[in-house]
Amino acid sequence: MTTLARVKGYRPQQRHLPILATMALLIGAYIFGASSYEAFGSGQVVLDLFINNAFLLVVAVGMTFVILTGGIDLSVGSVVALSTVISGDLMQKHGWPAYAAIAVVLVVGALLGAGMGALIHFFEIQPFIATLIGMFFARGLCYTITTEAYSIDNATIATLAQTQIPLGGELHISISVVVALLVVAAAAYVLAFTRFGRTVYSIGGNAQSAMLMGLKTGRTKIAVYTISGVCSALGGLLLVLYKSSGDPLNGVGLELTAIAAVVIGGTILTGGSGYVLGTVLGIMVLGIIQTLITFDGTLNSWWTSIITGALLFVFIVLQRLVTRRTR
Amino acid sequence: MTRMTKHRLFWPVVALLVLLVGDLIASPSFFKIELRDGHLYGNLVDILKNGAPLILIAIGMTLVIATRGIDLSVGSVVAISGALACLWVSGHPDGAGTTLIAFGLALGLSLVLGVWNGWLVAALGIQPIIATLILMVAGRGIAQLITDGQIITVNSHSFEWIGSGFLVTLPSAILIALAVFVLASVLVRRSALGLLVEAVGGNPEASRLAGLRSARLTWLVYVFCALCAGIAGLMISANVHSADGNHAGLFIELDAILAVVVGGTQLTGGRFSLGGSVIGALLIQTLTTTVYALGIPPEAIMLFKALVVLAVCLLQSPAFRRKLRRRRTHRPGQPAATPAPEKVEVTA
Numbered sequence: 001m002t003t004l005a006r007v008k009g010y011r012p013q014q015r016h017l018p019i020l021a022t023m024a025l026l027i028g029a030y031i032f033g034a035s036s037y038e039a040f041g042s043g044q045v046v047l048d049l050f051i052n053n054a055f056l057l058v059v060a061v062g063m064t065f066v067i068l069t070g071g072i073d074l075s076v077g078s079v080v081a082l083s084t085v086i087s088g089d090l091m092q093k094h095g096w097p098a099y100a101a102i103a104v105v106l107v108v109g110a111l112l113g114a115g116m117g118a119l120i121h122f123f124e125i126q127p128f129i130a131t132l133i134g135m136f137f138a139r140g141l142c143y144t145i146t147t148e149a150y151s152i153d154n155a156t157i158a159t160l161a162q163t164q165i166p167l168g169g170e171l172h173i174s175i176s177v178v179v180a181l182l183v184v185a186a187a188a189y190v191l192a193f194t195r196f197g198r199t200v201y202s203i204g205g206n207a208q209s210a211m212l213m214g215l216k217t218g219r220t221k222i223a224v225y226t227i228s229g230v231c232s233a234l235g236g237l238l239l240v241l242y243k244s245s246g247d248p249l250n251g252v253g254l255e256l257t258a259i260a261a262v263v264i265g266g267t268i269l270t271g272g273s274g275y276v277l278g279t280v281l282g283i284m285v286l287g288i289i290q291t292l293i294t295f296d297g298t299l300n301s302w303w304t305s306i307i308t309g310a311l312l313f314v315f316i317v318l319q320r321l322v323t324r325r326t327r
Numbered sequence: 328m329t330r331m332t333k334h335r336l337f338w339p340v341v342a343l344l345v346l347l348v349g350d351l352i353a354s355p356s357f358f359k360i361e362l363r364d365g366h367l368y369g370n371l372v373d374i375l376k377n378g379a380p381l382i383l384i385a386i387g388m389t390l391v392i393a394t395r396g397i398d399l400s401v402g403s404v405v406a407i408s409g410a411l412a413c414l415w416v417s418g419h420p421d422g423a424g425t426t427l428i429a430f431g432l433a434l435g436l437s438l439v440l441g442v443w444n445g446w447l448v449a450a451l452g453i454q455p456i457i458a459t460l461i462l463m464v465a466g467r468g469i470a471q472l473i474t475d476g477q478i479i480t481v482n483s484h485s486f487e488w489i490g491s492g493f494l495v496t497l498p499s500a501i502l503i504a505l506a507v508f509v510l511a512s513v514l515v516r517r518s519a520l521g522l523l524v525e526a527v528g529g530n531p532e533a534s535r536l537a538g539l540r541s542a543r544l545t546w547l548v549y550v551f552c553a554l555c556a557g558i559a560g561l562m563i564s565a566n567v568h569s570a571d572g573n574h575a576g577l578f579i580e581l582d583a584i585l586a587v588v589v590g591g592t593q594l595t596g597g598r599f600s601l602g603g604s605v606i607g608a609l610l611i612q613t614l615t616t617t618v619y620a621l622g623i624p625p626e627a628i629m630l631f632k633a634l635v636v637l638a639v640c641l642l643q644s645p646a647f648r649r650k651l652r653r654r655r656t657h658r659p660g661q662p663a664a665t666p667a668p669e670k671v672e673v674t675a
Contacts, residue, residue, distance in 0.1 A: 072456070074581075119637075124646040126594050128397075128456075132581055133637050140630025147626055252577075256464060269457050302471035302572070309465020316457050 017322050018266030018315060022281045025311075029288045037295045043171050049287040054176035055080070055238035057283045060258040060265075061187045062231025064279045065224040067262050068191070069203040070271025071127035073225065075116065075134035076232040077254030079109055081247070082138045083236025088150030088246025091157070098156035105233050112138060113229020117222030131225075135255070142248035149247035152240060161241040176238045183231065188276045200224060204271025260308055261286055264315050285311065336603050338642045339589050342635060343610045346617055353621050366493045370620055372501075378612030379500035380405070380559035384579060385586040385604040386511050387555030390548040392587050395528045395596025396448060396455035398549065401583060403466020404440050404556035405576025408433040409564030410473040416481045426485040430561060437557025440466075441550035449545040463580070470572030480569040489558075490565025500562050507555065512601050521599075524548065528596030585632075586611055589639045610635070 034041035050057075059076050066073045083105045090101040112134060119130040164172040191197035199220045202210040211217045239250060259269075265282030267274025289307050293299045350357040350370075360369035384401050391398045412433040419425040440462060447458035481487075492499040515521030526534040527541045535541045559579070564570045588594065589610055590603025614635060618628045641647045 122646065122650070123641060123644045125640055125644055128584075128594060129588055129640060132585065133633050133640070135581070136629045136633035136636070140627065140633055143626035144624075144630055256460065259460065260464060263457060263460075269454055300471070300476055302468040302476060305468035306465045306472070309461045309468065312457075312461045312464060316453055316461070317451065320451060320453055 018319055019275060019278045019281065021315070021318055022264055022266060022278060022285060026281055026285050026288060029285070029292065033288065033292050033295065040291075040295055043169070045291065047167070047171055047173050047177070049284055049291065050177045050180070051174050052242075053283050053287045054174070054180040055235040055242060056254070056257065056261070057180045057280065058183050058231050058238060059235035059254065060261045060279045060283055061183055061276055062228035062235075063255075063258045064187070064262050064265075064267055064274065064276055065191075065200060066127075066228045067204075067259070067267050067269060068200050068271055068274055069221060069224050070207065071120070071221070071224070072131065072259070072269075073116075073134075073228045073232075074128065074131040074255045075112065075138055076228065076235070076258055077251035078135045078138035078142070079112055079229060079232035080236040080239060080251035080254055081142050081249070082112075083109060083233045084240050084243075084246035084250050085142045085145050085150070085248050086246075087237065087240050088152050089145050091154045092150045092152055092246075098154050098160075102237055105237055106230060109229040109231075109233020109236075110226050111229070113226040113232075114222055116229070117225030120225065121218045121221050139248070146246075146248060149245050149249070151245045153244070157240065157244065161244060174241070176241050179234070179238060183234065184276055184280055191276060196220065196223070201272055204273070206272075257286065257308075260312055263319075264311060266315075266319070268319055336591055336600065336606060338639055339591065339603060339606045339610055342589075342639050343606060343613060346610070346613050346635075350613075350617050350620060357620060362496065365496055367496050367498070370616060372498065374609065374612050374616050375501045375504075376498040377616070378608055379498075379504040380562045380576075381579065381582055381586060381612060382504045382605050382608040383507055383555045383559045383562075384552075384583040385590070385608040386508055386601055387548075387552030388580075388583045389587050389590070389592055389599050389601055389604040390511070390515070390524060391455070391552045392584075392592055392594060393524050393528045393596055393599035394545050394548050395531070396545070396548070397459065397584065397594070398444065398552045398556075399456065399459040399580050400440070400444060400462035400466055401552065401556040401559075402576040402578065402580045403463050403470065404437055404553050405560035405563060405579060406470035406570075406572050406574075407440065407466055407473065408437050408557040408560030409570040409575050410470045410479070410572050411436055412486070412561055413479040413481050413564055413570035414473055416483050416486045417479050421483045421485065423485050426483060426488075429486060430489070433561055434554060434557045437553045437560070438550060440557075441553025442546070444553065445546035445549035448549060449542040467572060470570075470575070472572075474570055474572045476572070478569050478571045481564075482568065487565045487568060490562045490567075500566075503558065503562070507558070508601065508605060511551075515601070525597055525599065528598075530597075582611055583608070585636050589636060591643065610639075 030046075039045070059080060063073055063076060086105050086108060087101045090096040090104060091098060116130045116134045119125045119133075120127050160175055163175050165175070165178065166172050191200065199210065199215045199217070202213070202215060203217050203220060207217060236250070240246060261282035262274070262279050263269060263282070264285055265274070265278030265280070267278055286308060289311075290304055293301065293304055357370050360367055360371060384405075388398055388401065412429040415429040415432055416425055444459050444462060447453045447461070448455050451458075488499055489503070490500060494502055515524065523534070523539055523544055526537070526539060527544050531541050531545075556576075560576060563575055586607035587604045588607070590600055590605070590607035592599045592603060611632065614632050615628055618625060618631060623631070
């Protein structure tokens with residue numbers, strides 16, 4: 001906390017440098033796209049970025065909480081898959097109403113997250129290992145429920161998926177985008193203005209000092225993993241809306257995309273510094289690269305991972321330079 | 328010290344034995360080993376043979392973790408190494424020369440990738456988990472670039488030797504893994520290297536001030552780890568006669584990290600046990616074989632793996648043991664002892 005205050009007091013620009021770099025990159029990529037391809041400039045392309053990545057955005061917001069405390073959550077991809085599988089199973093096989101299935105999914109996500117948080121707090125198992133176990137556990141549950149994908153044809157889900165919210169002109173967004181933006185707004189508020197948010201930052205800054213200051217570090221740690229679990233479950237539900245199916249193979253490697261987005265968004269992996277807004281920008285950067293490659297048509301999809309890796313490199317080195325100078 | 332080591336390996340060995348005894352009870356023929364055409368076959372041989380790539384990677388990963396690092400990129404290195412070797416073999420006439428060049432190229436590229444990881448960690452001072460995340464993400468793309476997005480199949484007897492061949496009745500994969508294990512053990516335990524690695528893991532700054540070339544050592548372990556992954560990549564692609572840039576070695580880094588942790592090496596660095604990692608890798612491989620041998624649906628492998636690893640991790644967790652002990656010594660109703668001081672969270 002003290003480091004934060006000092007950084008904020010003396011060098012505010014430094015702290016915002018990664019986020020400004022991400023923003024510049026995003027704007028640059030958009031201008032490049034708009035000048036290269038005629039259709040790219042239409043506002044709907046930007047809105048589609050949100051529509052296509054709404055589920056990922058929600059997952060990455062949860063990941064931001066965890067990374068801010070200096071932890072990591074490797075289970076998110078599996079929890080996303082588990083959510084789609086549970087909702088598919090309950091609605092398709094057992095004929096449950098959509099909202100009951102949604103409630104079950106969110107509860108399961110919260111329980112898994114809380115379980116991993118408890119392992120980390122009570123038994124001092126490292127976050128990397130605890131969430132790795134969670135990852136195998138959730139993916140294993142998926143496969144034991146089903147090895148095949150469910151196609152979901154629930155009336156409520158269909159309505160939710162197909163509802164378009166017009167924004168004037170030809171532009172529209174989906175309900176998923178509204179949900180994702182609400183999650184972002186709530187997360188930004190919690191992190192910036194609540195006691196809980198400040199505790200999250202201070203655990204990432206120095207867990208021991210935070211505890212000595214009398215902050216409820218244990219409770220907060222369990223809470224951030226629970227938040228991440230709920231966000232992953234919600235992300236899985238948004239993926240159900242997007243794909244109208246539940247598949248145990250969903251979200252393989254998603255945790256890495258989420259971590260990459262958080263890092264590109266300027267949050268430092270050792271914790272204590274970063275913003276949810278940065279994560280939004282990080283998701284947008286990854287999304288716009290995908291869109292550019294799709295528009296180009298000559299580049300193969302594997303270039304996405306190479307360019308993402310290169311971007312990760314650039315941003316990590318940038319963060320390294322920034323943090324080195326502030327010390 | 329010896330008692331400590333014994334203690335650390337106790338639970339993983341117990342878990343391994345319990346699994347094997349369970350297998351024996353469930354299917355009495357589990358331990359049967361037969362000699363066919365001068366080659367050994369059987370479930371136990373299978374565990375060793377199929378586990379060889381994981382053992383190799385776990386050995387490399389152990390040294391990386393001993394320096395307080397972690398290498399997430401080994402799965403990508405597996406894919407890249409296999410892809411390059413298969414590309415070369417498929418484009419040249421079959422023969423021992425072609426195979427040797429393919430091995431050389433693949434291991435050379437693995438070496439370069441290890442140097443890259445080492446550069447990021449040792450020279451730029453980037454946290455290992457993010458430094459290796461770069462290659463983990465980009466590596467799959469590179470592997471697909473090498474294979475042009477296709478699955479390259481090869482049909483070369485000499486190439487397949489490294490994965491499924493035999494040398495004096497034993498599968499060659501086992502012998503290679505054993506050779507690397509012996510080499511690494513001798514290097515780290517018969518010279519000061521292991522001690523130096525532990526010193527770097529214990530406190531990189533202090534060991535640098537004490538006159539150790541900690542940056543060079545760090546560099547070295549990442550190169551070694553990538554080389555192990557490269558050899559594993561050759562084995563895996565030789566075993567399936569093909570290179571799949573997308574799926575080869577998928578999640579093997581996680582299995583390797585689990586193996587290392589189950590084997591008693593702490594992610595916080597400073598202490599390691601190569602033998603423990605081999606036992607950890609065998610435990611994970613035995614789980615898979617057990618699931619198949621017992622006729623448990625393969626879908627349950629991951630669930631099974633998660634529960635066994637959770638059990639071993641809990642049993643090894645000092646906090647868990649402390650809580651267990653306290654529960655035993657305190658009768659219900661009595662106030663609990665003062666809570667143990669919380670340790671500083673150190674992320675990998």
